[in-house]
Amino acid sequence: MFWLRTELWTAEVVYTGFGTPMRRGALAVQGGRVVGQGPLEELQARFPQGEVVHKGKALFPKAVNAHTHQDLSLLPLYRGPFAGFIPHVLAHRALRGLEGAKQGLDELVRSGAGAFGDIVFKDEVMDFLLLESPLPGVAFYEVFAPNPLEAEAVFAEARRKVEAWRKREGRVKVGLSPHSPYGVSAPLLRRLAEYARAEGIPLMVHAAESPEEVAFLKEGRGALAELLTRFGLGAFTPPGTTPIRHLHALGVLGPTTALVHGVQVDEEEAALLAQTGTKVVLCPRSNRNLEVGEAPLALYARYGVEVALGTDSRGSSPDLNVKNEALFLWDKADPRLLVRALSRGGYRALGLPTPRLTRGSPVDLVDSL
Numbered sequence: 001m002f003w004l005r006t007e008l009w010t011a012e013v014v015y016t017g018f019g020t021p022m023r024r025g026a027l028a029v030q031g032g033r034v035v036g037q038g039p040l041e042e043l044q045a046r047f048p049q050g051e052v053v054h055k056g057k058a059l060f061p062k063a064v065n066a067h068t069h070q071d072l073s074l075l076p077l078y079r080g081p082f083a084g085f086i087p088h089v090l091a092h093r094a095l096r097g098l099e100g101a102k103q104g105l106d107e108l109v110r111s112g113a114g115a116f117g118d119i120v121f122k123d124e125v126m127d128f129l130l131l132e133s134p135l136p137g138v139a140f141y142e143v144f145a146p147n148p149l150e151a152e153a154v155f156a157e158a159r160r161k162v163e164a165w166r167k168r169e170g171r172v173k174v175g176l177s178p179h180s181p182y183g184v185s186a187p188l189l190r191r192l193a194e195y196a197r198a199e200g201i202p203l204m205v206h207a208a209e210s211p212e213e214v215a216f217l218k219e220g221r222g223a224l225a226e227l228l229t230r231f232g233l234g235a236f237t238p239p240g241t242t243p244i245r246h247l248h249a250l251g252v253l254g255p256t257t258a259l260v261h262g263v264q265v266d267e268e269e270a271a272l273l274a275q276t277g278t279k280v281v282l283c284p285r286s287n288r289n290l291e292v293g294e295a296p297l298a299l300y301a302r303y304g305v306e307v308a309l310g311t312d313s314r315g316s317s318p319d320l321n322v323k324n325e326a327l328f329l330w331d332k333a334d335p336r337l338l339v340r341a342l343s344r345g346g347y348r349a350l351g352l353p354t355p356r357l358t359r360g361s362p363v364d365l366v367d368s369l
Helices: 040-046 082-091 098-111 123-132 148-166 186-199 211-219 223-230 243-249 267-276 284-289 297-303 323-329 335-350
Strands: 006-010 025-030 033-039 051-054 058-061 064-068 115-120 137-143 172-178 203-207 257-261 279-282 307-309 366-368
Touching (some): 006 040, 025 040, 033 040, 064 098, 064 257, 064 335, 098 123, 115 123, 123 148, 123 172, 137 148, 137 203, 148 172, 172 186, 203 243, 211 223, 243 267, 267 297, 279 335, 284 323, 297 307, 323 335
Parallel strands (some): 006 051, 064 115
Antiparallel strands (some): 058 366
């Protein structure tokens, strides 16, 4: 009789895509498929001839890079104060576009990502991702319009484009990205949020990233205020409150909204995020390079905020391999939280179905650190 060889794949953390990530967990593998999952000791009892194979730090469903700017992939890496990043991007704007997006998507594929969330600035990049991407994901059309006098015109144009693109959705879905609480006027933020909610369109907003952002929104001062004035964007009126509270007052928070960065968040705001079902995408290596601090992972865990991981762009991150974000935080947080964020957290932040490692799953769905 022919017997299939059984291996028991184990790691520091094993996650099947549902339930709680396991310490001392394992996957039983036969003939290129998963035939069992659970505590290592239980699988050893079920498969006594199984060879235990250590696979490193973690096993989990394919990782999700929940926040990228693929069109910035040709930019040189920036390290320095947050307020210097926007001038860095503008200084290299000739490098932003379709060729960068093609290189970024290729890097995502080579990294083994299972899905992505991308901020799209140019129409040609949206067309490319909808037509060419071999990976599932959400392409969030970015809106930047801080002048409230432009709100209605910008909203009408954004809606026109999004409605046309949604007719071509397939592997990649279309989302909306109001750039930030300071990059989009209050009336436009409200209109975009209402429209997205009514149409079931996912939202992604850069928010609570830096102390400069908080100072500008609360008091209208600081390096970000000076930067916006220098670039002729001084028509924006600061709301006199923090980024998270401002977004909540405008109806932006909710279960189909993902906030990117979420570094400058207090306890009351963490509770707000949890209560509204808002997801948070962390980009720890970009935060380090932009000198904005570290996101409050323990606070998010305490309140049950769904957390995902993203790399941000090549302009502020050394690569687009999201697994390196988890490795960067590995000794600073509960690894089980990080592994969930890499997989289920990312899929949930983008509104995509989460793959599960169950009996019969092919082993090429298994990712590792």
